[in-house]
Amino acid sequence: MSLQLAPLVQLTTGTIHPAFPRTLLAFWLLTDDQLDALAHFYHQRTPCRWTRQYPCPVAWPPGLGLEEKRRKLGRFIGLRGCETPIGELIERGVVEVLGRTEAEILEAARREREERGGGNGGGGDGDEVEEVRSKMGWY
Template sequence: MATRHHHTANGGISNRRAARNAAFQDKIRQMRLPLAPLVQMSTGAVHPAFPATLLNFWLLTEDQLDDLARFYHQRSPSPWSGQYPCPITWQSGLSLGEKRRKIGKFIGLRLRYSNPDTHQDRGADHGGGAAGEASGGRSGPAEEDALVLISVES
């Protein structure tokens, strides 16, 4: 009996769409990028919810983001807090987007501005302050801004 579900043929709709749309193909490739796990300074353990790919990062829930900040000593000041490569400040009352930007910065992602001419200098974004804090007073990034991987190629 023939199937009526054409999406199962030829690898599915995403493969057919990617073949016709280079931007979509690039986005799929980007979402598959692996993320290197960060180990906890005090134990050497990796948080069980640490995202394995960029897509997994975008799927983290608010509770998971809070727990990642706690696990990696970023929620409450401790002797371990500043020992990570890119420590962050975690206040109560952060929105989901602010939490995601802070954890993204913490694990090696950074905010890329699609139109740098409309934003102030981002020098602090690379070293200090969370990506959202370097937004020149904006409450958050514009929709066209995106978190991207910082290149760690040798």
């Protein structure tokens, strides 16, 4: 936690934000307001022509939670392990692309299977096994 962090300078002025964390511990102790102030200072919260000029720009939409803000700022300043969790990316991608969650898609598929009369009376496990076998080919 005492790992020293190299400060990031603002592109337009060359100054360092007073709340910029000097150690890993200080990074984990940043408050919600400090995270917002840092994002604004480094042109990430309010997009402008400088936003994309930083090495690792991040999207900072309104309504982010504290941990999301911390993860985004960590990624912005180059800390490892601050990427968006894959499960969140997948879920967000499914909803954005299809307009519904994975659970909603699975429920619709189950209803469609029942409407086709594909049930085996035992919960549907046999249908799923047969479906996988039919896709496996000759091996």
